Amino acid sequence: MLRGVLGKTFRLVGYTIQYGCIAHCAFEYVGGVVMCSGPSMEPTIQNSDIVFAENLSRHFYGIQRGDIVIAKSPSDPKSNICKRVIGLEGDKILTSSPSDFFKSHNYVPTGHVWLEGDNLQNSTDSRYYGPIPYGLIRGRIFFKIWPLSDFGFLRDSPNGHRFSDD
Amino acid sequence: MIFSGSLATALKIECIVEQTYGQWWQSLHRTMLRGVLGKTFRLVGYTIQYGCIAHCAFEYVGGVVMCSGPSMEPTIQNSDIVFAENLSRHFYGIQRGDIVIAKSPSDPKSNICKRVIGLEGDKILTSSPSDFFKSHNYVPTGHVWLEGDNLQNSTDSRYYGPIPYGLIRGRIFFKIWPLSDFGFLRDSPNGHRFSDD
Numbered sequence: 001m002l003r004g005v006l007g008k009t010f011r012l013v014g015y016t017i018q019y020g021c022i023a024h025c026a027f028e029y030v031g032g033v034v035m036c037s038g039p040s041m042e043p044t045i046q047n048s049d050i051v052f053a054e055n056l057s058r059h060f061y062g063i064q065r066g067d068i069v070i071a072k073s074p075s076d077p078k079s080n081i082c083k084r085v086i087g088l089e090g091d092k093i094l095t096s097s098p099s100d101f102f103k104s105h106n107y108v109p110t111g112h113v114w115l116e117g118d119n120l121q122n123s124t125d126s127r128y129y130g131p132i133p134y135g136l137i138r139g140r141i142f143f144k145i146w147p148l149s150d151f152g153f154l155r156d157s158p159n160g161h162r163f164s165d166d
Numbered sequence: 167m168i169f170s171g172s173l174a175t176a177l178k179i180e181c182i183v184e185q186t187y188g189q190w191w192q193s194l195h196r197t198m199l200r201g202v203l204g205k206t207f208r209l210v211g212y213t214i215q216y217g218c219i220a221h222c223a224f225e226y227v228g229g230v231v232m233c234s235g236p237s238m239e240p241t242i243q244n245s246d247i248v249f250a251e252n253l254s255r256h257f258y259g260i261q262r263g264d265i266v267i268a269k270s271p272s273d274p275k276s277n278i279c280k281r282v283i284g285l286e287g288d289k290i291l292t293s294s295p296s297d298f299f300k301s302h303n304y305v306p307t308g309h310v311w312l313e314g315d316n317l318q319n320s321t322d323s324r325y326y327g328p329i330p331y332g333l334i335r336g337r338i339f340f341k342i343w344p345l346s347d348f349g350f351l352r353d354s355p356n357g358h359r360f361s362d363d
Binding site for chain 1: 214215217218219221222258269270271272273274275306307308309329330331332333
């Protein structure tokens, strides 16, 4: 009896590890479902929306300007942030606020990206902590699943003016 | 009558030919083609399965790494083979003095191998010894300050600043090759970098 129970336990553990590994690799290399929280991407992504993220673009270095990405937070490695890519390495970013008289620019360093939330008034992003290394990006959000009233591919940035050079 | 007779014979022959052909195709399908396809799918399935398990083992437990470059001499020479473990990173157990592998902040495709000099909140001496006035920097939250052991020949945080903790991939703690240097890795030869001024 004991040998039977032990054998069954080992088999169960073996199968769990096996399928756990496959599921993990699927989530990491293909994509998965993500729930976003916070107001920084309104109106594109509201609080508690459920979206679908794909991880292939990151591995093939295909992230482009205007993509919404999930990245590890640079100030807290345990949490993730969800912002839009405004600039890639080498781009010129306007860093002064519209009320400033003199405009100031910054160039995004190699290997970094400049992120901003769509809700510019209520978003802690690269305007606060600077450009983040590309290596922190985990995936690209491209499709909203919930709420069903907003089902479908995600809209372009409402802040189109941020992409133009001054 | 003869006409219908020969027609019936022709139809019968056609039937037999079709049956034979059908049987031949069926037997081919059943044995060879299906066998080859089935074997291919099984092979692909096993490859994916064990590939995923191996990947998870490397990512969550550890693996063998070959380091290149002079920035960690004398602790790690060029082309040394070391063993890296990835559990400390996931449990946020990286400490001062650990040698870590991290994604390079200036090139996401390559990795760097440096020692952790300071964690978040630490005060780092950033002026060179020849400066008259010492300047300090504090490591921001969620970042670490890395330096190579070979201070004269290392591009590290003194050049690109502190890097986010999220870039760290693993901790090197054991050298496998060359056998003359087999064993746990030495402490930093730059012990003075750890003390506050």
